[in-house]
Amino acid sequence: MKNKLTGLVWTALLALVYAAVRFLEGRGVLLPYHVQILSLCCINIILVVSLNLINGFTGQFSIGHAGFFAIGAYLSAYLTVKLQVPFLAAVLCGALLAGVSGVAVGLPALRLRGDYLAIATLGFGEIIRVIILNTDAVGGARGFSGIPKYTTFGLAYLIAIITVVAIHNFVSSDFGRACLAVREDEIAAESLGVNSTYFKVLAFALGASFAGAAGALFSHYLQYMAPTASQIGFLKSIDILIMLVLGGLGSLTGSVIAAIVLTILPEFLRGFAEYRMVIYPLLLIAVMIYRPAGLMAGRELSLSSLLALGKGARTHGQHS
Amino acid sequence: MAWQVAALQQLLNGLALGSVYALIALGYTMVYGIIKLINFAHGEMYMLGAYFGFYAITMFKLSLFPAMLVSMVAAAVVGVLLERIAYRPLRNSPRISVLITAIGASLLFQSTAQLVFGAAFKPFPQAMPFRRIQLGPVFITNRQLLIFGVSVVLMVALHLLVTYTKFGKAMRAVARDKEAALLMGINVDRIISITFALGSALAATAGILVGMYYNRIDPYMGTMPGLKAFVAAVLGGIGIVPGAVVGGLLMGVAENLVVTLGSSTLRDAVAFAVLIVVLLVRPNGLLGKKGMEKV
Numbered sequence: 001m002k003n004k005l006t007g008l009v010w011t012a013l014l015a016l017v018y019a020a021v022r023f024l025e026g027r028g029v030l031l032p033y034h035v036q037i038l039s040l041c042c043i044n045i046i047l048v049v050s051l052n053l054i055n056g057f058t059g060q061f062s063i064g065h066a067g068f069f070a071i072g073a074y075l076s077a078y079l080t081v082k083l084q085v086p087f088l089a090a091v092l093c094g095a096l097l098a099g100v101s102g103v104a105v106g107l108p109a110l111r112l113r114g115d116y117l118a119i120a121t122l123g124f125g126e127i128i129r130v131i132i133l134n135t136d137a138v139g140g141a142r143g144f145s146g147i148p149k150y151t152t153f154g155l156a157y158l159i160a161i162i163t164v165v166a167i168h169n170f171v172s173s174d175f176g177r178a179c180l181a182v183r184e185d186e187i188a189a190e191s192l193g194v195n196s197t198y199f200k201v202l203a204f205a206l207g208a209s210f211a212g213a214a215g216a217l218f219s220h221y222l223q224y225m226a227p228t229a230s231q232i233g234f235l236k237s238i239d240i241l242i243m244l245v246l247g248g249l250g251s252l253t254g255s256v257i258a259a260i261v262l263t264i265l266p267e268f269l270r271g272f273a274e275y276r277m278v279i280y281p282l283l284l285i286a287v288m289i290y291r292p293a294g295l296m297a298g299r300e301l302s303l304s305s306l307l308a309l310g311k312g313a314r315t316h317g318q319h320s
Numbered sequence: 321m322a323w324q325v326a327a328l329q330q331l332l333n334g335l336a337l338g339s340v341y342a343l344i345a346l347g348y349t350m351v352y353g354i355i356k357l358i359n360f361a362h363g364e365m366y367m368l369g370a371y372f373g374f375y376a377i378t379m380f381k382l383s384l385f386p387a388m389l390v391s392m393v394a395a396a397v398v399g400v401l402l403e404r405i406a407y408r409p410l411r412n413s414p415r416i417s418v419l420i421t422a423i424g425a426s427l428l429f430q431s432t433a434q435l436v437f438g439a440a441f442k443p444f445p446q447a448m449p450f451r452r453i454q455l456g457p458v459f460i461t462n463r464q465l466l467i468f469g470v471s472v473v474l475m476v477a478l479h480l481l482v483t484y485t486k487f488g489k490a491m492r493a494v495a496r497d498k499e500a501a502l503l504m505g506i507n508v509d510r511i512i513s514i515t516f517a518l519g520s521a522l523a524a525t526a527g528i529l530v531g532m533y534y535n536r537i538d539p540y541m542g543t544m545p546g547l548k549a550f551v552a553a554v555l556g557g558i559g560i561v562p563g564a565v566v567g568g569l570l571m572g573v574a575e576n577l578v579v580t581l582g583s584s585t586l587r588d589a590v591a592f593a594v595l596i597v598v599l600l601v602r603p604n605g606l607l608g609k610k611g612m613e614k615v
Contacts, residue, residue, distance in 0.1 A: 109596070112603070114416065115357075115415060116599055120595065123551075123593075126589065126592050134586065234543070245420055274435060280424075281431065282428060285424040288420050288424070292417045
């Protein structure tokens with residue numbers, strides 16, 4: 001009963017947010033530029049939440065998330081531009097290929113632990129970037145331009161919600177508990193019959209496919225992809241990681257909040273753009289030293305009273 | 321006949337580049353051996369070293385070797401401060417926290433360097449007239465000779481330091497068992513500080529050498545060589561000093577051979593492909609064996 005109520009409250013809230021954005025957009029309060037930023041927020045939410053599944057809930061350490069993002073972005077763009085595939089199908093294909101690559105990379109790489117895994121995923125991300133750089137069909141070093149603008153705020157919003165709900169449900173399922181067990185103590189989990197490799201690869205592939213979907217949304221949002229470090233390479237992965245860490249590993253609401261704040265904030269700080277990359281790393285180091293679990297410290301919605309999200313949301317917080 | 325000459329030439333160029341990787345890899349491997357941390361900011365020591373050298377030569381009109389010395393000392397100070405401020409408070413935290421901090425530190429150095437030194441690249445002053453020396457069918461430049469000379473001297477010095485001095489013994493002890501070393505009266509904090517200083521100084525030298533070699537420096541120059549040197553360290557067996565040298569040289573040669581064989585844009589992928597293969601086939605590295613002494 002409580003669960004149903006929570007679900008209803010959430011659905012109502014999310015619908016309300018969407019209606020509010022549309023209303024304000026219609027009134028001219030939100031300019032197209034603002035709605036663009038909101039779409040970008042949704043794309044980043046997908047990226048951060050999906051990385052959270054891998055790094056936060058399963059306890060692995062991937063810094064190659066941009067690689068999967070790039071696969072989704074380029075494959076979907078290729079499909080819509082060159083083969084006139086419908087956009088949604090292209091998004092699905094992008095997600096699928098990213099997921100399959102997740103399995104392909106995960107199976108060997110996830111045998112490694114901690115810092116080795118980090119470097120291996122980083123290497124994988126760079127290899128993807130170099131392959132794209134050398135593939136003429138997707139523009140090579142010149143970049144891929146002329147991608148139609150299919151990503152709307154509504155679609156990005158919807159897919160972001162699907163991602164958060166799917167990962168939330170996954171984490172609360174038996175599969176998710178197995179992943180948590182692997183994170184807490186891999187040897188103990190193994191001794192209790194949890195096939196740790198299976199769950200690590202599962203989480204990795206699932207996270208990768210959502211990142212692929214985010215990539216597909218992104219390429220049809222920006223309409224141009226460049227194989228640079230900041231767009232699909234190392235720096236992009238680090239950007240996602242910063243959002244994840246600041247929000248808190250293992251906290252979905254933390255990821256969502258951090259993704260929104262860190263997407264919108266730079267827009268306000270345009271004048272200080274060159275200081276952004278000084279402040280972010282400082283923040284990252286300070287968080288690691290003083291609050292290593294991130295702002296949300298693995299909890300969900302502990303800010304609910306502050307945000308006055310209502311009683312429904314609070315009970316939801318206790319559930320997870 | 322032509323391709324053999326080309327291959328030989330690339331082998332020579334590869335060895336020069338490889339010595340630079342080896343110098344950087346030594347810092348990675350020493351720090352990893354002693355506190356089990358991949359110091360992501362290590363590539364930035366190399367970048368800072370190049371800039372320190374640049375200013376020592378252009379502003380203070382020093383000649384090459386004094387400038388190198390100044391840059392080594394300055395980078396050593398930065399390395400020690402980095403460890404004090406960012407890594408030491410996290411010594412007993414999960415390794416992931418330290419790794420994230422290291423990534424943060426790396427970004428911080430890059431963006432600060434961009435603010436202070438400017439984002440555009442600077443031409444590195446040529447403190448030495450360029451000369452080409454013909455060796456039969458191939459040639460070697462005096463800058464490459466400089467790279468070989470300086471790296472060999474530094475590597476031998478490091479080897480002697482680690483193997484024969486009291487400090488080296490203490491360092492090996494800390495690498496093997498920190499607690500036991502502490503009980504034996506070794507000042508572990510000091511050893512770690514000195515290790516960071518040594519590693520940063522070596523990276524700074526590599527920065528200057530590359531600045532001279534490619535004739536340009538920029539705030540992001542540390543990222544790729546840093547990552548590749550790390551791969552070199554893993555290839556040779558991380559934590560093992562001679563391994564870093566072997567790994568570095570192999571990496572440099574492999575990269576240059578790929579450039580000869582085909583696309584030069586693929587060269588960056590080589591390093592990571594090597595890494596993934598090594599981790600899968602021989603995760604302890606070429607020289608790594610179980611129970612082998614680690615430094």
